[in-house]
Amino acid sequence: xxxxxxLSPVLEALRARRRxxxxxxxxxxxxxxxxxxxxxxxxxxxxxxxxxxxxxLDELTRNANHQGIVAITAEARFSPKRNTGYVxxxxxxxxxxxxxxxxxxxxxxxxHNLGAILRTCEGAGVDGIFIPEHRAAGLNETxxxxxxxxxxxxxxxxxxxxxxxxxxxxERNIWIVGVEGGTExxxxxxxxxxxxxxxxxxxxxxxxxxxxxxxxAIVSIPMHGQLNSLNVSVATGIVLFEILRQRQTNLxxx
Numbered sequence: 001x002x003x004x005x006x007l008s009p010v011l012e013a014l015r016a017r018r019r020x021x022x023x024x025x026x027x028x029x030x031x032x033x034x035x036x037x038x039x040x041x042x043x044x045x046x047x048x049x050x051x052x053x054x055x056x057l058d059e060l061t062r063n064a065n066h067q068g069i070v071a072i073t074a075e076a077r078f079s080p081k082r083n084t085g086y087v088x089x090x091x092x093x094x095x096x097x098x099x100x101x102x103x104x105x106x107x108x109x110x111x112h113n114l115g116a117i118l119r120t121c122e123g124a125g126v127d128g129i130f131i132p133e134h135r136a137a138g139l140n141e142t143x144x145x146x147x148x149x150x151x152x153x154x155x156x157x158x159x160x161x162x163x164x165x166x167x168x169x170x171e172r173n174i175w176i177v178g179v180e181g182g183t184e185x186x187x188x189x190x191x192x193x194x195x196x197x198x199x200x201x202x203x204x205x206x207x208x209x210x211x212x213x214x215x216x217a218i219v220s221i222p223m224h225g226q227l228n229s230l231n232v233s234v235a236t237g238i239v240l241f242e243i244l245r246q247r248q249t250n251l252x253x254x
Contacts, residue, residue: 006069012152021072025060025072026069057070064141092155104199109136113232120236138158166199175217179221191246199211202232
């Protein structure tokens, strides 16, 4: 048995209907008006809602910020052994349109960063996200909570080797662009109006050498303060929405 918690994650799980929910637990004393959309969605889906003492929810979630809402799911979607919650890489690649936008995450280890990136990717309409099978955060309850339910809507594939994936993408005429500090090319000066895979490095070491060497280009976000880098989830959002801005501008001028 597994669970997800938090208002937005549980509500998005109800809306997406990608995994069965057995029941929803709500802390006693919760504001009914705040939970109106959730309770209505649960009723439409025929899912039982039960009231529990908040301390019971604290224990169930190991004192996570559950916001008084926990959904009990029938399957352990995020179990690494089952590898559930992910899609096959080919399922993403074989469904791409004329101007795809993909994100490759090279070893993001903090689940909070991964969740924030998934939320940004969902908002930017990214076609698919690829993460390594090893030495990287995977989909779990923390990622689901941090993503505010976006994990229910984005497509995430795990691959054994990012370099091989990059080779496959290049054969499909997809341009590989890494984001890393210290390069001369600013992200605002790069033309993103091409089939594209954006590569983001890990929180500490950035993009690994072999992955970096296989990128077609490296762009950076200019920094004007004392620090030389941004949080990876923030950097991902900045570049993704610059890509969308450029593409929309190109459409408007066509």
